[in-house]
Amino acid sequence: MIGDDPMMVFAGSGSRQLTARICDYLHIPQGLNETLHFSDGNTFVRIQENVRGRRVYVVQSTVFPTNDNFVELLFWIDAFKRAGAESVTVVIPYFSYAKGDKKDEPRVSIRARVCADAIEVAGADRVVTMDLHAPQIQGFFHRPVDNLYALPTMCERIKALRLNNVVIVSPDVGFAKQARRYASCLGVSIAIADKERVAHDEKAEVLQIIGNVKDQTVVVVDDFLTSGGTLASVSEKLIEHGATEVYAAVTHGVLTGGSIERINRSPIRKLFITDTVENQPVQFSEKIEVISVAPLFAEAIKRIHNRESISEMFRY
Known part of the structure; x- marks a missing residue:
C-alpha cells in the first residue's frame, strides 16, 4: 500500500475463489460487494463499503456464463465510478x-474490439489479463493493458516433475512463439503440430508434427482449451510419432461437456490448468491438476498500486 491508500480488491461472481486467494496473498480483506440475479435474467450489483477516492481492483473472468459475467463486469465498473472511486482496474483472468x-470472413463481428470498447465506455482505467489469445488485442484498448503470463508458474510445476528428454510442443503455429519461451525457460527443444480448422465446431485436424519427438517426453502447451478434441488429437499424433509420454499445460481450462471424457481417453498422463476459470460445468478427473496463478495477479496488483514495473515479473 501507499500511505493511507490500502488496496481494495473486489470479486465478481465469475472469480470469487481466485479473488479470495489473491487477497490471502496480499494479506488484505476482500472488498465487500454482492451480485444478485433476478428471475427475469437481470443482474444487480452493489458495493457494500465506501470506495470514494480509492483505487479499486475488480476481478472477473468472463465465462461460465460468458455473456452474464461480461455484462456484470460492466455494471461493476459503472458502480465503482458512480461511487466516486478514483480509478478502476479491471482484472480479467480469462x-x-x-x-x-479479427474479421477473417465476410459479415462477422470483431467481438474482442466490441468488448474492449464497452469496457472503456463503462469507465475502466486499466485492464489486467492473462495469456490473451492474441496479444494484439491490447491495441484494441486506449487504456493501459497488462497481459500476464502463466509461464513461470507452469514451468515451475513442470520442473518439479523431473522429467527426462523433454520436448515442448505447440499445438499450432499460432502459439509457437510462446511455446519457444516455455522451451527457453526449461532449456529444452520445441516441436510444432500442424493443424487445420475448417469450421466453427471446435474441431481441428492434426496434419503432421514438425520436429523430432521420438523417444521424448512431450509437454504440450497452449493458452486455452474447450472441448479437448484438439489436445487429444495432438497427443495421439505425438504417440504415433514415437513420443514416450505426453503431458499438457494449458492456461485457461474452459472445460465443456465431453472434454473430460476426451482427455481421459487420450494418451495424456497429466493436464495442468490454472484457476483463471471457475464454475466449469464438468467434474474434473484425476488427470487434471489445477495450479493457482493468484500470486501472479496479486503481485501485479501490488505493483500497479505501488507504481512499480510489471515487466520485471517476467524476466525468464
Whole structure:
C-alpha cells in the first residue's frame, strides 16, 4: 500500500475463489460487494463499503456464463465510478471474447474490439489479463493493458516433475512463439503440430508434427482449451510419432461437456490448468491438476498500486 491508500480488491461472481486467494496473498480483506440475479435474467450489483477516492481492483473472468459475467463486469465498473472511486482496474483472468480478434470472413463481428470498447465506455482505467489469445488485442484498448503470463508458474510445476528428454510442443503455429519461451525457460527443444480448422465446431485436424519427438517426453502447451478434441488429437499424433509420454499445460481450462471424457481417453498422463476459470460445468478427473496463478495477479496488483514495473515479473 501507499500511505493511507490500502488496496481494495473486489470479486465478481465469475472469480470469487481466485479473488479470495489473491487477497490471502496480499494479506488484505476482500472488498465487500454482492451480485444478485433476478428471475427475469437481470443482474444487480452493489458495493457494500465506501470506495470514494480509492483505487479499486475488480476481478472477473468472463465465462461460465460468458455473456452474464461480461455484462456484470460492466455494471461493476459503472458502480465503482458512480461511487466516486478514483480509478478502476479491471482484472480479467480469462477474457473469453479474445478469440474474436479479427474479421477473417465476410459479415462477422470483431467481438474482442466490441468488448474492449464497452469496457472503456463503462469507465475502466486499466485492464489486467492473462495469456490473451492474441496479444494484439491490447491495441484494441486506449487504456493501459497488462497481459500476464502463466509461464513461470507452469514451468515451475513442470520442473518439479523431473522429467527426462523433454520436448515442448505447440499445438499450432499460432502459439509457437510462446511455446519457444516455455522451451527457453526449461532449456529444452520445441516441436510444432500442424493443424487445420475448417469450421466453427471446435474441431481441428492434426496434419503432421514438425520436429523430432521420438523417444521424448512431450509437454504440450497452449493458452486455452474447450472441448479437448484438439489436445487429444495432438497427443495421439505425438504417440504415433514415437513420443514416450505426453503431458499438457494449458492456461485457461474452459472445460465443456465431453472434454473430460476426451482427455481421459487420450494418451495424456497429466493436464495442468490454472484457476483463471471457475464454475466449469464438468467434474474434473484425476488427470487434471489445477495450479493457482493468484500470486501472479496479486503481485501485479501490488505493483500497479505501488507504481512499480510489471515487466520485471517476467524476466525468464
